[in-house]
Amino acid sequence: MILPASETSLQRAVEALRSGLCVGLPTETVYGLAGDGLNPSAVARIFEIKKRPAFDPLILHVADPNGLSRVAASVPEQARLLIGHFWPGPLTVVLPRTPEVPDLVTSGLDTVAVRCPAHPVARRLLELFDGPLAAPSANLFGRLSPTTAGAVETELGAALALILDGGPCAMGIESTIIDCSEGKAVLLRHGAISLEDIEGVVGSVPISTDGEKIKAPGLLSHHYAPRTPLWLWEGSLGDGADWDDRTGILAWNRAPVHPGPVRVLTPDSDPRQAAANLFRQLRELDAAGVSRIVAESVPTAGLGRAIADRLHKASSGVIRSRNGVLQEIPR
Ligand code: TXA
Numbered sequence: 056m057i058l059p060a061s062e063t064s065l066q067r068a069v070e071a072l073r074s075g076l077c078v079g080l081p082t083e084t085v086y087g088l089a090g091d092g093l094n095p096s097a098v099a100r101i102f103e104i105k106k107r108p109a110f111d112p113l114i115l116h117v118a119d120p121n122g123l124s125r126v127a128a129s130v131p132e133q134a135r136l137l138i139g140h141f142w143p144g145p146l147t148v149v150l151p152r153t154p155e156v157p158d159l160v161t162s163g164l165d166t167v168a169v170r171c172p173a174h175p176v177a178r179r180l181l182e183l184f185d186g187p188l189a190a191p192s193a194n195l196f197g198r199l200s201p202t203t204a205g206a207v208e209t210e211l212g213a214a215l216a217l218i219l220d221g222g223p224c225a226m227g228i229e230s231t232i233i234d235c236s237e238g239k240a241v242l243l244r245h246g247a248i249s250l251e252d253i254e255g256v257v258g259s260v261p262i263s264t265d266g267e268k269i270k271a272p273g274l275l276s277h278h279y280a281p282r283t284p285l286w287l288w289e290g291s292l293g294d295g296a297d298w299d300d301r302t303g304i305l306a307w308n309r310a311p312v313h314p315g316p317v318r319v320l321t322p323d324s325d326p327r328q329a330a331a332n333l334f335r336q337l338r339e340l341d342a343a344g345v346s347r348i349v350a351e352s353v354p355t356a357g358l359g360r361a362i363a364d365r366l367h368k369a370s371s372g373v374i375r376s377r378n379g380v381l382q383e384i385p386r
Pocket residue numbers: 082084085086087088111112113114145147149161164166167168170190191192193228229230231232243270271272273274275
């Protein structure tokens with residue numbers, strides 16, 4: 056059930072959360088599937104609803120930096136700097152955890168991921184709830200993150216007490232995750248804050264290479280995927296590109312001549328606009344009944360990196376043309 060985010064519906068959401076139920080929550084990145092982050096059975100319900108494997112830890116959402124003291128055992132200097140600069144906002148920091156955090160939240164890791172969202176509805180709910188909310192993106196495991204209340208309703212509506220409608224998400228891709236648990240900041244997931252902006256605050260930040268194995272078992276390589284196979288097209292889609300009408304095309308900034316469905320990520324060549332459109336347009340192409348989706352390469356400066364990362368993780372592989380012959384190279 057989708058409810059406009061009024062004080063009354065926020066109160067209803069708080070009651071549902073206190074009784075261990077889950078609600079759909081708008082944030083500036085994507086919609087979250089929120090439950091009481093300190094109640095193990097509410098957290099278990101999140102895993103169950105998402106069909107998420109228990110080895111993939113959740114992010115705790117807090118109302119403000121004061122909320123950290125309950126869940127983080129310490130906050131190293133670089134984390135402090137990043138939090139001071141980017142909270143509230145789309146930055147998740149990984150920190151040593153306190154014993155109060157249920158094991159299920161962290162999948163048994165001795166660290167916890169925490170973020171303070173900027174969306175006014177999320178902030179108000181956190182304030183009223185007065186405790187951390189665990190909230191993964193409100194999609195089935197491995198699928199596209201929802202950026203509208205309607206997308207949450209379609210995929211998970213039946214399992215949720217209610218969905219607060221806060222409008223379409225402004226950013227459209229998930230938070231950037233920085234591991235500060237060992238002091239020095241390391242990037243675990245590209246996201247809505249670019250690496251350049253992070254480095255502007257703490258200097259050079261290495262990108263985790265073992266993220267998928269050790270640090271973040273959940274940063275799996277097949278993720279964010281539409282049901283329709285998605286292929287990456289090397290290079291740009293010239294007007295001559297010759298796909299049939301069973302192919303849906305996700306173009307960067309210009310629609311090619313094409314008999315099937317086409318979406319253009321950013322007519323203005325603006326990575327922010329592209330990020331905000333990404334998951335919605337992939338959903339639309341997924342619903343269009345095509346047999347595959349072909350995505351044009353995106354420029355990888357700034358936020359483009361996070362977009363390219365998600366397209367890569369959603370893809371079955373790369374298609375390229377060699378001497379006029381199309382080759383599919385599975386990932
Ligand atoms: O923007 C966002 O971050 C959204 C909104 C709803 O806040 N949430 C989100 O959550 O993207 P989720 O669960 O879809 O992604 C959380 C990621 C997972 O890949 C998980 O592995 C990683 O965070 N993570 C959680 N706890 C971690 C930890 N202790 N160490 C390393 N990675 C962790």
